[in-house]
Amino acid sequence: MSNLEDLYREVILDHYRSPRNRGELATPPAIRVEGFNPLCGDEIVVYLMVEDGVLTNIKLTGHGCSISQSSSSLMSAAVKGKTLTQVRDTIIKFKQLMTVHETSLESSPNPEVVDVRTLGELAALQGVVKFPVRIKCATLAWNTLSQALDEVSG
Amino acid sequence: MSNLEDLYREVILDHYRSPRNRGELATPPAIRVEGFNPLCGDEIVVYLMVEDGVLTNIKLTGHGCSISQSSSSLMSAAVKGKTLTQVRDTIIKFKQLMTVHETSLESSPNPEVVDVRTLGELAALQGVVKFPVRIKCATLAWNTLSQALDEVSG
């Protein structure tokens, strides 16, 4: 059986209690995108500064459960200062980490596709896939970031 | 168990095949009332002549199943030429005959209330109560007659 320590790893609780990159950026020049999960009421606002193909700054506001909040905090730490290509790559990797095998509710991340060692702290979120309803919480920030990047590229 | 001979007595089949008092009366002086059973599509039109408190003539048109048709034919024979008081009395007796005891779908007519011997040919319809869905067929003509009498009395 899935168990709580898998979900609420120390790193996650730490990012929940002390979220990184909280705050706002002036728009413009920054862009601002909102994400919303109507089922649980979680909200996230992502502010992005992109200069010369590099995500130079990111800030977050919003509220939600420990998973959505820590995931957004972890995300901000993982993508800040990276090139857009690297950011997109990280998003893809994270989404793969969150993919449940259709055939089972008990899935674990797909080792062939994602090498968790390349994910750093983000790997702490891999326990979420054992709790399928919480995947939406973990991916909210990432989907919002994805949308923000689409706006950047036009 | 209920069985078919109880429902389709010879008298009933006879009235179905050779209905009495078919036809129409000129209105006025006659009055005309329609009855309709939306569930099975049975329709009946009753024409009544009432003179000095006596139902001097009755005619029927319409269509429906053997029970509704024979019941209307039997009714016309039973009430024609009777005083309105007698007619009302017959209607009440017939309705009692059709009353199912709430507690059982297998009911038979209530012998304390209706003396079937006073009903003449109408008694042939007593088998209908064993087939509760058909009671509506048997009472259609009678309800229509009842309504017509209400119109007579204003």
Place this chain on the structure above:
Amino acid sequence: MINDRPITYLDSAASSVPPRAVIEAMSRHYERRHANVHRGVYQTANESTHDYESAREAIARFINAPAGANEIVFTKNTTESINLLAKSWGAANLKAGDVVLVSEMEHHANIVPWFQLREALGIEVRFIPVGDDFRLDLTTIDELLEGVKLVSVTSMSNVLGTVNPIKDLAQIAHRHGALIAVDAAQSVGHSPTDVTELDVDFFAFSAHKMLGPTGLGIFWTRQEILADMPPFLGGGGMITDVSSTGYVPAKGPTRFEAGTPPIAEAAGLGAAVLYLEGLGMDNVHEHEHLLTEDALSRLETEFDGRIRVIGPRDTIARGGVISLDVEGVHAHDVAQVLDQFGVCVRPGHHCAKPLMKRFNLIATARASYGPYSLIQDTDVLLEALTDAVKLFG
């Protein structure tokens, strides 16, 4: 058992008999997995949601919805599905003078909602006539389609058994710029369904006519159309936000699923789909086709013309619904006599009064087959009919 005779169920067109697997799926749902759907975190709530959402996926697969489960809305029955079409899509897309083209063989469920829309908006409701061969008379279809915004027809008549050429109609409708809706209540449980291949726009049917439970209907439309349909019933589950000043409707099928949906019923439908897929819809169709062919030929030869079948004699494009008109015997009486033999058939206008009028009938006695029907059922039917004819001489 009726009068010590086993029941011969020949009323599948009204409601099918769910197999044990379906009944058990629902009992199991209530016993072990019951909880309200969505918003839950705990295990049984997940399992409940899973039951509900996998039924949506099963149905999407079963009718081959191009964009899958996102196109499946659960309603309470076919009737609500068609009302949803009329009152959401119809009210938003039709205006006075626009024409909705139905047919003379429609069930009231595919007539009354359009009459209601006529009252509300002043649209015109036009009828495709039915020919003496009990089939749609399409000779003037191009004229009939003048001004038509929506064609809404049944895939199979619940009185005649006639199967309509939906794919052809879809082509013609689209050529005239009209959309096409299908009342598929009678066909989905009896033959293979492929909305993508039919190239239709809306599809409505009921779980209880395809071995599933009562209380659950299905509405399908293309994702693009669904996305633009305004909400219908308002309440919980169909919103993304509500404040004291307004509300924001949800996206996707849940926009049309206000309140607690028929969850256990969806679990039952999921099981019914698996059961039908196990049988194979081609096999179901072929099985019922053989039963129908056999019954029609015996009815023709064994009653000296005293029994008339109200429906096509040929069994190409014809389903296992056999409406009978017994000379001199009212349908109600036919059904009554048959009941004494344990034979369940349905007398009446079958909620298709315009069609009954077209053929000058008050009522027919209708026998209809399901996947579980056997040729022995027909034997008992014919034996009972013989008795009915005799009784009324």
Place this chain on the structure above:
Amino acid sequence: MINDRPITYLDSAASSVPPRAVIEAMSRHYERRHANVHRGVYQTANESTHDYESAREAIARFINAPAGANEIVFTKNTTESINLLAKSWGAANLKAGDVVLVSEMEHHANIVPWFQLREALGIEVRFIPVGDDFRLDLTTIDELLEGVKLVSVTSMSNVLGTVNPIKDLAQIAHRHGALIAVDAAQSVGHSPTDVTELDVDFFAFSAHKMLGPTGLGIFWTRQEILADMPPFLGGGGMITDVSSTGYVPAKGPTRFEAGTPPIAEAAGLGAAVLYLEGLGMDNVHEHEHLLTEDALSRLETEFDGRIRVIGPRDTIARGGVISLDVEGVHAHDVAQVLDQFGVCVRPGHHCAKPLMKRFNLIATARASYGPYSLIQDTDVLLEALTDAVKLFG
């Protein structure tokens, strides 16, 4: 079983767990009596109709409808019942400027339909405020009732547990010439109900919250009002006649029951009513009252103020719904931890966003009792809550 722990079901406010008698009544219906209702002649069709109509009678008795079963309409859930009220009675009797008075503690089911009517007709939707004591603030009720045609309030809040003074509100509403509708989803399965004594005009509730199945709701109104309500959904069963030019709606409750109704579900509801009558609604109420009193006092003393109950502390006019706000822990996380103990509670806004906003909350974790709840359930709940508080430190 979850993590080898038995399930502690504390989510009855979302959906109750049907007892075996209810599940079996439905299975039996499908196995032995299933057939479509009405219009049938054969035995199983009669029995099916009998199941359906006796459920109508059982419900009429259970809520003491003055004119009996003729006043009971079956819908699919509370939400549809309120939509029926708004879209049939409301659309026919309200006009621009008329006011519908709801309260700040309503479920979306009793808000969104009125917002929809506001869009359609230009009515005003006004809110009775909720005080800091989590009860309706009725200090300005006479002013609030200015121009009001209908008061529509919940008998018990699904978030706060607050039981509203419906009888008083009915008197005040009637004095101002308004009618009163009650969203009784949360109360009917938990305390005695008497619509005659309450002297209300409309009543809406769901089978699945009173030990019955999903897919079935109930709408009650007085016979005189029902008689004048225009049809809502159109289709079979709700008409007396249909021709190619128009239709005549049926009289009585069936006018609002288009299509095949939830028949097996009605059989289940009939069994649920018998079951609840067997327990005695006074006993059910007393039982849940004791559980609630005990839980509230333990929550107060055992958590050093880290857990706040969002709802009245006193248990007079209060039901067994306990919403929790755990300091520093999101409701989603509370529910997740509780799930590991097999405890089923519901996190979220409970479809009452205006109320959540009123108290500046995003979500609560809600525990709720049913007739089958035990004090041991509370023990496990508190044990699990202790763990949650500890985990998030």
